[in-house]
Amino acid sequence: MVEIKINEGESFEGFLRRFTKKVQHESIIPEIRRREHFEPPSVVRKKKAAAKLRKSLKTTSKFS
Numbered sequence: 001m002v003e004i005k006i007n008e009g010e011s012f013e014g015f016l017r018r019f020t021k022k023v024q025h026e027s028i029i030p031e032i033r034r035r036e037h038f039e040p041p042s043v044v045r046k047k048k049a050a051a052k053l054r055k056s057l058k059t060t061s062k063f064s
Contacts, residue, residue, distance in 0.1 A: 002026055
């Protein structure tokens with residue numbers, strides 16, 4: 001969890017800039033996006049196998 005305290009006399013824009021840098025440094029946004037649409041491992045494996053099959057069919061059809 002990111003915790004930032006506003007400094008004395010600091011503008012909101014400065015505070016927001018520090019906050020955004022801290023969030024980016026902690027890699028929070030990519031983690032949230034990854035967890036937002038959770039897929040069970042079985043679905044991930046099926047998608048990977050389907051992609052592999054599509055790729056192999058695509059390469060074999062080029063040489064035919």
